[in-house]
Amino acid sequence: MTRLSIRHETLYTYERPVSFAPHRLLVRPRDSHAIRVVDALLTVSPPGEMRWMYDALGNSVCSFTPQGESTSLSIVSELVIERYPAPLAKLQVADPQTANPIVYAPADRAVLAPFIEPVTEDPDGALLEWLRARAGGTYEPALNFLLRLNRTIHAEFEYQWRDIGGAQEPSHTVQLGSGTCRDFAWLMVEALRRLGYAARFVTGYLYSPGHDGVRGAGATHAWCEVFLPELGWTEFDPTNALAESADLIPVAVARTPAEAAPISGAIFGDGGESNLTVEVDVRPADPLPAAA
Structure with a gap:
Protein backbone atom coordinates (compact mmCIF):
# COMPACT_ATOMS: atom_id res chain seq x y z
CA MET A 1 0.00 0.00 0.00
CA THR A 2 1.20 3.52 -0.87
CA ARG A 3 -0.12 6.52 1.05
CA LEU A 4 -0.12 9.69 -1.07
CA SER A 5 -0.99 13.36 -0.74
CA ILE A 6 -2.41 15.06 -3.85
CA ARG A 7 -2.88 18.79 -4.38
CA HIS A 8 -4.57 19.88 -7.61
CA GLU A 9 -4.91 23.65 -8.03
CA THR A 10 -6.76 25.27 -10.94
CA LEU A 11 -6.87 29.03 -11.38
CA TYR A 12 -8.74 30.99 -14.05
CA THR A 13 -8.14 34.75 -14.28
CA TYR A 14 -9.95 37.37 -16.38
CA GLU A 15 -9.34 41.00 -17.30
CA ARG A 16 -12.86 42.00 -16.28
CA PRO A 17 -15.41 40.56 -13.84
CA VAL A 18 -17.55 37.68 -15.10
CA SER A 19 -20.30 35.54 -13.63
CA PHE A 20 -20.35 31.77 -13.79
CA ALA A 21 -22.52 28.96 -15.09
CA PRO A 22 -22.52 25.61 -13.25
CA HIS A 23 -19.16 23.84 -13.35
CA ARG A 24 -18.59 20.07 -13.37
CA LEU A 25 -15.65 18.92 -11.26
CA LEU A 26 -14.00 15.50 -11.61
CA VAL A 27 -11.26 15.73 -9.01
CA ARG A 28 -12.07 13.03 -6.46
CA PRO A 29 -11.41 9.30 -6.96
CA ARG A 30 -14.13 6.87 -6.02
CA ASP A 31 -13.28 4.53 -3.13
CA SER A 32 -12.60 0.99 -4.33
CA HIS A 33 -10.47 -2.07 -3.58
CA ALA A 34 -7.60 -0.24 -5.31
CA ILE A 35 -7.97 3.26 -3.82
CA ARG A 36 -9.15 4.47 -0.43
CA VAL A 37 -9.81 8.18 0.05
CA VAL A 38 -8.59 8.96 3.56
CA ASP A 39 -9.17 12.72 3.51
CA ALA A 40 -10.56 15.20 0.99
CA LEU A 41 -10.84 18.98 1.01
CA LEU A 42 -12.21 21.11 -1.81
CA THR A 43 -11.57 24.88 -1.52
CA VAL A 44 -13.18 27.27 -4.00
CA SER A 45 -13.24 31.01 -4.59
CA PRO A 46 -15.62 32.66 -5.14
CA PRO A 47 -17.82 30.42 -2.99
CA GLY A 48 -20.95 28.81 -4.33
CA GLU A 49 -23.41 25.95 -4.11
CA MET A 50 -21.97 22.42 -4.30
CA ARG A 51 -23.73 19.13 -4.89
CA TRP A 52 -22.03 15.73 -5.09
CA MET A 53 -23.31 12.83 -7.17
CA TYR A 54 -22.23 9.72 -9.09
CA ASP A 55 -22.64 9.85 -12.85
CA ALA A 56 -23.68 6.97 -15.11
CA LEU A 57 -20.15 5.54 -15.09
CA GLY A 58 -19.76 5.74 -11.32
CA ASN A 59 -17.50 8.81 -11.34
CA SER A 60 -17.68 11.04 -8.26
CA VAL A 61 -18.87 14.39 -9.64
CA CYS A 62 -19.19 17.77 -7.92
CA SER A 63 -21.64 20.23 -9.45
CA PHE A 64 -20.41 23.68 -8.43
CA THR A 65 -21.98 27.06 -9.24
CA PRO A 66 -19.81 30.05 -8.19
CA GLN A 67 -21.86 32.97 -6.91
CA GLY A 68 -21.57 36.62 -7.93
CA GLU A 69 -18.97 38.17 -10.21
CA SER A 70 -15.20 37.87 -10.02
CA THR A 71 -12.02 38.33 -12.04
CA SER A 72 -10.81 34.89 -10.98
CA LEU A 73 -11.98 31.38 -10.21
CA SER A 74 -9.87 29.18 -7.94
CA ILE A 75 -10.51 25.48 -7.35
CA VAL A 76 -8.13 23.57 -5.07
CA SER A 77 -8.56 19.86 -4.38
CA GLU A 78 -6.47 18.31 -1.60
CA LEU A 79 -6.56 14.56 -1.11
CA VAL A 80 -4.91 11.92 1.01
CA ILE A 81 -5.33 8.47 -0.51
CA GLU A 82 -4.12 4.94 0.00
CA ARG A 83 -3.26 3.11 -3.23
CA TYR A 84 -3.35 -0.69 -3.19
CA PRO A 85 -1.41 -2.08 -6.17
CA ALA A 86 -2.48 -5.15 -8.15
CA PRO A 87 0.60 -6.11 -10.20
CA LEU A 88 -0.11 -7.46 -13.66
CA ALA A 89 3.06 -9.49 -14.14
CA LYS A 90 2.03 -12.58 -12.18
CA LEU A 91 -1.46 -12.92 -13.65
CA GLN A 92 -2.01 -15.73 -16.14
CA VAL A 93 -4.93 -15.55 -18.56
CA ALA A 94 -6.05 -19.07 -19.46
CA ASP A 95 -9.34 -18.20 -21.19
CA PRO A 96 -8.91 -19.24 -24.87
CA GLN A 97 -11.27 -16.44 -25.90
CA THR A 98 -8.76 -13.90 -24.62
CA ALA A 99 -6.76 -13.94 -27.85
CA ASN A 100 -7.01 -12.03 -31.09
CA PRO A 101 -9.67 -11.55 -32.21
CA ILE A 102 -11.08 -10.71 -28.79
CA VAL A 103 -14.38 -12.35 -27.82
CA TYR A 104 -16.60 -11.11 -24.99
CA ALA A 105 -19.34 -13.07 -23.27
CA ALA A 261 -12.30 16.80 -18.29
CA PRO A 262 -11.31 17.48 -14.65
CA ILE A 263 -13.08 20.86 -14.70
CA SER A 264 -15.64 22.04 -17.24
CA GLY A 265 -18.05 24.97 -17.23
CA ALA A 266 -18.80 28.36 -18.74
CA ILE A 267 -18.78 32.05 -17.89
CA PHE A 268 -21.22 34.87 -18.60
CA GLY A 269 -19.95 38.22 -19.82
CA ASP A 270 -16.91 39.50 -21.66
CA GLY A 271 -13.96 38.79 -19.41
CA GLY A 272 -11.44 39.96 -21.96
CA GLU A 273 -8.14 38.13 -21.97
CA SER A 274 -8.18 35.03 -19.79
CA ASN A 275 -5.50 32.78 -18.38
CA LEU A 276 -5.52 29.25 -16.99
CA THR A 277 -2.95 27.85 -14.56
CA VAL A 278 -2.98 24.23 -13.37
CA GLU A 279 -0.59 22.78 -10.81
CA VAL A 280 -0.58 19.21 -9.54
CA ASP A 281 1.64 17.85 -6.79
CA VAL A 282 1.65 14.17 -5.79
CA ARG A 283 3.91 13.13 -2.94
CA PRO A 284 4.11 10.62 -0.08
CA ALA A 285 1.69 11.51 2.69
CA ASP A 286 2.58 11.71 6.33
CA PRO A 287 2.27 8.27 7.97
CA LEU A 288 -0.63 7.53 10.26
CA PRO A 289 0.10 8.23 13.93
CA ALA A 290 1.07 5.16 15.92
CA ALA A 291 -1.63 3.61 18.05
CA ALA A 292 -1.41 4.46 21.73
Missing part, protein backbone atom coordinates in the same frame (compact mmCIF):
# COMPACT_ATOMS: atom_id res chain seq x y z
CA PRO A 106 -22.85 -11.91 -24.31
CA ALA A 107 -23.62 -10.50 -20.86
CA ASP A 108 -20.39 -8.47 -20.88
CA ARG A 109 -20.88 -7.33 -24.46
CA ALA A 110 -24.26 -5.78 -23.65
CA VAL A 111 -22.58 -3.55 -21.05
CA LEU A 112 -19.40 -2.91 -23.03
CA ALA A 113 -21.05 -1.97 -26.34
CA PRO A 114 -20.62 1.84 -25.96
CA PHE A 115 -16.89 1.33 -25.42
CA ILE A 116 -16.40 -0.93 -28.44
CA GLU A 117 -17.81 1.43 -31.06
CA PRO A 118 -15.24 3.97 -32.37
CA VAL A 119 -16.11 7.65 -31.92
CA THR A 120 -13.70 9.40 -34.27
CA GLU A 121 -13.44 9.41 -38.06
CA ASP A 122 -10.39 8.33 -40.03
CA PRO A 123 -11.04 10.02 -43.40
CA ASP A 124 -7.60 9.36 -44.92
CA GLY A 125 -7.18 5.91 -43.39
CA ALA A 126 -4.02 7.02 -41.57
CA LEU A 127 -5.03 5.46 -38.25
CA LEU A 128 -6.14 2.18 -39.81
CA GLU A 129 -2.96 1.90 -41.87
CA TRP A 130 -0.85 2.55 -38.78
CA LEU A 131 -2.81 -0.01 -36.78
CA ARG A 132 -2.71 -2.75 -39.41
CA ALA A 133 1.08 -2.50 -39.54
CA ARG A 134 1.24 -3.16 -35.78
CA ALA A 135 -1.66 -5.51 -35.17
CA GLY A 136 -0.74 -9.01 -34.09
CA GLY A 137 -1.72 -12.20 -35.80
CA THR A 138 -4.68 -14.41 -34.97
CA TYR A 139 -4.29 -16.27 -31.68
CA GLU A 140 -1.78 -13.79 -30.22
CA PRO A 141 -2.77 -13.51 -26.55
CA ALA A 142 -4.69 -10.28 -26.10
CA LEU A 143 -2.64 -9.25 -23.08
CA ASN A 144 0.60 -9.71 -25.01
CA PHE A 145 -0.73 -7.59 -27.86
CA LEU A 146 -1.93 -4.82 -25.53
CA LEU A 147 1.41 -4.65 -23.75
CA ARG A 148 3.19 -4.53 -27.11
CA LEU A 149 0.91 -1.76 -28.46
CA ASN A 150 1.38 0.16 -25.21
CA ARG A 151 5.17 0.00 -25.64
CA THR A 152 4.93 0.81 -29.34
CA ILE A 153 3.10 4.11 -28.81
CA HIS A 154 5.58 5.05 -26.10
CA ALA A 155 8.54 4.32 -28.38
CA GLU A 156 7.27 5.67 -31.70
CA PHE A 157 5.72 8.99 -30.71
CA GLU A 158 7.42 12.11 -29.43
CA TYR A 159 5.97 13.53 -26.24
CA GLN A 160 5.16 17.24 -26.42
CA TRP A 161 3.57 18.85 -23.38
CA ARG A 162 0.47 20.96 -24.12
CA ASP A 163 -1.50 22.59 -21.30
CA ILE A 164 -4.62 23.69 -23.21
CA GLY A 165 -6.99 22.18 -25.74
CA GLY A 166 -8.64 18.81 -25.95
CA ALA A 167 -7.21 15.56 -27.25
CA GLN A 168 -6.15 15.44 -30.89
CA GLU A 169 -7.98 13.20 -33.33
CA PRO A 170 -6.07 9.87 -33.33
CA SER A 171 -5.47 10.07 -37.09
CA HIS A 172 -3.91 13.50 -36.56
CA THR A 173 -1.63 12.14 -33.84
CA VAL A 174 -0.47 9.38 -36.21
CA GLN A 175 0.28 11.91 -38.94
CA LEU A 176 2.09 14.28 -36.56
CA GLY A 177 4.05 11.58 -34.80
CA SER A 178 3.78 13.51 -31.55
CA GLY A 179 1.35 14.50 -28.83
CA THR A 180 0.69 14.67 -25.13
CA CYS A 181 -0.62 12.06 -22.71
CA ARG A 182 -4.28 12.61 -23.61
CA ASP A 183 -3.44 12.26 -27.31
CA PHE A 184 -1.63 8.96 -26.77
CA ALA A 185 -4.38 7.60 -24.52
CA TRP A 186 -7.06 8.56 -27.04
CA LEU A 187 -5.02 7.02 -29.87
CA MET A 188 -4.81 3.72 -28.02
CA VAL A 189 -8.51 3.77 -27.10
CA GLU A 190 -9.74 4.42 -30.63
CA ALA A 191 -7.22 2.04 -32.24
CA LEU A 192 -8.33 -0.81 -29.97
CA ARG A 193 -12.01 -0.15 -30.62
CA ARG A 194 -11.34 -0.72 -34.31
CA LEU A 195 -10.15 -4.23 -33.36
CA GLY A 196 -13.24 -4.99 -31.28
CA TYR A 197 -11.79 -4.24 -27.85
CA ALA A 198 -13.79 -2.40 -25.20
CA ALA A 199 -11.63 0.58 -24.22
CA ARG A 200 -12.23 3.76 -22.27
CA PHE A 201 -10.42 7.01 -21.56
CA VAL A 202 -9.11 7.61 -18.02
CA THR A 203 -7.97 10.80 -16.31
CA GLY A 204 -6.23 11.11 -12.99
CA TYR A 205 -2.80 11.66 -11.50
CA LEU A 206 0.65 10.16 -11.86
CA TYR A 207 2.92 9.57 -8.87
CA SER A 208 6.46 10.09 -10.06
CA PRO A 209 9.20 10.44 -7.43
CA GLY A 210 11.76 12.83 -8.88
CA HIS A 211 9.96 12.94 -12.24
CA ASP A 212 13.05 11.34 -13.82
CA GLY A 213 12.27 9.96 -17.27
CA VAL A 214 8.52 10.14 -16.65
CA ARG A 215 6.22 11.93 -19.05
CA GLY A 216 3.17 13.79 -17.79
CA ALA A 217 4.18 14.27 -14.17
CA GLY A 218 3.28 17.52 -12.43
CA ALA A 219 -0.11 17.81 -14.14
CA THR A 220 -3.27 15.83 -14.61
CA HIS A 221 -2.60 12.63 -16.56
CA ALA A 222 -4.53 10.43 -19.00
CA TRP A 223 -4.33 6.77 -19.99
CA CYS A 224 -6.38 3.88 -21.36
CA GLU A 225 -8.37 1.06 -19.78
CA VAL A 226 -9.20 -2.12 -21.69
CA PHE A 227 -11.68 -4.79 -20.62
CA LEU A 228 -10.31 -8.34 -20.70
CA PRO A 229 -12.06 -11.56 -19.69
CA GLU A 230 -10.70 -12.81 -16.34
CA LEU A 231 -8.91 -9.49 -15.72
CA GLY A 232 -11.71 -6.93 -16.08
CA TRP A 233 -10.77 -3.29 -16.70
CA THR A 234 -6.98 -3.15 -17.03
CA GLU A 235 -4.85 0.02 -17.12
CA PHE A 236 -2.37 0.84 -19.89
CA ASP A 237 -0.44 4.11 -19.99
CA PRO A 238 1.11 4.44 -23.47
CA THR A 239 2.77 7.72 -22.52
CA ASN A 240 5.09 5.88 -20.12
CA ALA A 241 4.60 2.24 -21.20
CA LEU A 242 3.07 1.41 -17.80
CA ALA A 243 0.49 -1.31 -17.17
CA GLU A 244 -1.51 -1.72 -13.96
CA SER A 245 0.97 0.51 -12.19
CA ALA A 246 0.41 1.68 -8.62
CA ASP A 247 1.74 5.05 -9.80
CA LEU A 248 -1.46 5.63 -11.80
CA ILE A 249 -4.22 7.18 -9.69
CA PRO A 250 -7.52 7.11 -11.62
CA VAL A 251 -10.13 9.77 -10.93
CA ALA A 252 -12.61 9.48 -13.81
CA VAL A 253 -13.41 7.18 -16.75
CA ALA A 254 -15.33 8.13 -19.87
CA ARG A 255 -16.13 7.17 -23.44
CA THR A 256 -14.39 10.29 -24.80
CA PRO A 257 -11.76 12.74 -23.49
CA ALA A 258 -14.25 15.63 -23.41
CA GLU A 259 -16.43 13.72 -20.95
CA ALA A 260 -13.46 13.19 -18.60
